[in-house]
Amino acid sequence: MVIMTVWSSKNPYSSRITENYILNGEGSRKETRHIVFDLGDSGLEYKVGDALAVLPENPQEIVDNLIVNQGWDPLQIIDAGKGEKTLRDALKMDVEIHRVNKRFVGSLISKVESSGLKINVKLTGRRRMIVGGETILDWNAESGDTLNGLNSSAAGDDPVAKVENMADDSSAMEDYIWSRDYLDVLDEFGVKYAPDEFLGLVDRLKPRLYSIASSLDAHPGAVELTVGIVRYSHHGRDRGGLCTIFMADEIDDSDLPIRVFMSPTKTFVLPEDPSVDIIMVGPGTGIAPFRAFMEQRIYDKASGRNWLIFGDQSSKTEFYYQDTIEKWLDEGDLSHFTTAWSRDQEEKIYVQHRMAEHGKEIWDWLENGAYFYVCGDKQYMAKDVHRTLIEIAREHGSMSADDATHFIEKVMMREQKRYLRDVY
Ligand SMILES: Cc1cc2nc3c(=O)[nH]c(=O)nc-3n(C[C@H](O)[C@H](O)[C@H](O)COP(=O)(O)OP(=O)(O)OC[C@H]3O[C@@H](n4cnc5c(N)ncnc54)[C@H](O)[C@@H]3O)c2cc1C
Ligand SMILES: NC(=O)c1ccc[n+]([C@@H]2O[C@H](COP(=O)([O-])OP(=O)(O)OC[C@H]3O[C@@H](n4cnc5c(N)ncnc54)[C@H](OP(=O)(O)O)[C@@H]3O)[C@@H](O)[C@H]2O)c1
Known part of the structure; x- marks a missing residue:
């Protein structure tokens, strides 16, 4: 067996x-x-x-710098949720340490308070700070003044104020974590964590x-x-x-x-019937599954027609798999190939612009039962392609806007499952 x-x-x-x-x-x-x-x-x-x-896995340099920064024993045996291993291996393989998370930044409050950093603002001698004509700080180290009463706007260097501000202001927090990893933060605040404590805060x-x-x-x-x-x-x-x-x-x-x-x-699949036509819209890395679809249709000797709509910045530098695509065209495996090079001319040309130009033909294919696939950027491209598809149904299918939306979203997408997306 x-x-x-x-x-x-x-x-x-x-x-x-x-x-x-x-x-x-x-x-x-x-x-x-x-x-x-x-x-x-x-x-x-x-x-x-x-x-x-x-x-x-995390870059070895970041793992090692973290260990040195915190004075940890790299060979300490630890379990970060994926079985026991050395601290060095757990940091490399079990957790994400390339970008700091919000939970960790939040944990700094107790660290900076308990390490006394709150009063450790780097001021010596006599300091006066005037904002908008108002004296917000008048402080004299020699006379033993404390920083109590310091207005928060003057507390830019106060670690506690900085962390508290981020805890209260989600966009300040997003800004802060966007560009930093744990090393940046540990360096900035000069605080120490035990390995268990650190591993409990970072993401798996x-x-x-x-x-x-x-x-x-x-x-x-x-x-x-x-x-x-x-x-x-x-x-x-x-x-x-x-x-x-x-x-x-x-x-x-x-x-x-x-x-x-x-x-x-279960869903992003080729039509079961190999005689069905397919339209594939895959700009940038979105071309990936369509290279696979084409290889499979050729291997299966599928008789349905294949139309690839591909685009990226320039035909000179982003024409991925050009030789393969030209071979598919020469051998008749790809019956239609449409490109949208966004930066080869003054105005942007995107895949949805090409779809609109070929709207009548796309509609004919769809009426004939073609499957319609989209892969690539979810945030902008897939939404624009979706809108354009509805517009094609409205214009070339002579439908009202509501009927066109119903046809694309309800009939093609949900009932017939022939409008399929792999977007990220
Ligand atoms: C179903 C599916 C299929 C996918 N297929 C593919 C594919 O075929 N090819 C492909 O390349 N990807 C694909 N992806 C995306 C892929 O999974 C990863 O998300 C991508 O490769 C990034 O992973 P990463 O670990 O390198 O980046 P991560 O470490 O996860 O970081 C990515 C994040 O970095 C952040 N970031 C970006 N720029 C900056 C900046 N300047 N400063 C700070 N932060 C920044 C952004 O928040 C971004 O989300 C797919 C995703 C899904 C869900
Ligand atoms: N989630 C993640 O972690 C992650 C990681 C990597 C990539 N991504 C996303 O995955 C996508 C794929 O990246 P990629 O490099 O393969 O390609 P891409 O950035 O999507 O670019 C491919 C082509 O699409 C164009 N484009 C830009 N906006 C568009 C829009 N609204 N509609 C149609 N086309 C548009 C681009 O033009 P211009 O550039 O000239 O505008 C370019 O010509 C990226 O958008 C990226 O955001 C996500």
Whole structure:
């Protein structure tokens, strides 16, 4: 009897990255990578439309700097909710330490108060502060004045006032945590935590999902992704997204293990009937599942027509999978290919603008039973595409605005389940 291992977030498979390269052309503002994982003898399987869950690890430098900053013993055995291990390993693998959370900032109040930092404002000699003609501080160290009564607006350097202000003002809190990690905060406030106390405050490490960009039939034993690397710089240090930086910088092609498991979809699937047409709208990394759909339709010799609407900043630097797409076109696998390069001209051209231009033809496909798919940015793109689809139904289906909305949202999306989204 063969016993199959069930890989999950509690029991992830340790994969290896076998290919990891940048898809952008020189001069691009973006870093989008094609990353291939080896499934080895895991027995892991997937279908197109599924996502791969990746469990990242924190950068070793941040882990080690944190340990030194706090004077902890890296070999202390600790349980951060994912089994006993050394403190160094728990900090690397079990918690998120690349961005400070609100709970931790809130905990600073008792720390700064108990360490006496409240009266430790860096003032010596005689200080006067006048705001709007009003003296808000007149203080003399020599005469032993205390800072009681200090107006909060003058308390910019007072650690307690600063933390209390953030606790009361959610936008100040958001601003503060946006650009800082734990090292920034511990340095700024000069406070100490016991390892257990620290681990009790920080977030558990969460897996990141990536839409799979390959078909297992076309790439046996492998899973491929299209990943937008998140990089930014704050307070003089380069930083970025935990998982994307881990895959791009720490793992790259180093042959180190990386923990993964599958996240199957029930809804973002190809039509059961291979003769049904599909329209795929996938700008940027949104192209990922559609590369997989195309590979599967070609492998299955599906007779339905395929229309890909893709876009990104420039045809010169973001034409991901150009050779593959041209081959699909040459061989007739892709019957329609529409591009929207947003920065190749003065005015922005987005996928929804191209949809509107091809509104009549899109409506004909939909009337003929085509499935309509969207993948990529949830906040702006997917909403604009949704509005445009309703507008196409209104204009070309000769419907009222209410009927068009009903058709797209109720009939196509909920009842017929042929308007499907994978947005993030
Ligand atoms: C179903 C699904 C499918 C997905 N598929 C894909 C895919 O195919 N390809 C892909 O690339 N991604 C995909 N994602 C997104 C992916 O899961 C991750 O969210 C993404 O890679 C970022 O992860 P990270 O760990 O690198 O960043 P995190 O450490 O999680 O940080 C990301 C956060 O950083 C913050 N941030 C961004 N810029 C700045 C800045 N300048 N300063 C401070 N903070 C900043 C933002 O709040 C952002 O939310 C998908 C998500 C879902 C839910
Ligand atoms: N949740 C996360 O942690 C996370 C991590 C990484 C990425 N993301 C999101 O995932 C998305 C994918 O990133 P990506 O780099 O692959 O592509 P992207 O940023 O979505 O850009 C792809 C194309 O879409 C265009 N675009 C911008 N606004 C649009 C709109 N309202 N409607 C239609 N198109 C629009 C862009 O144009 P311009 O750039 O010229 O405006 C670009 O040409 C990003 O939007 C990002 O916010 C989320």
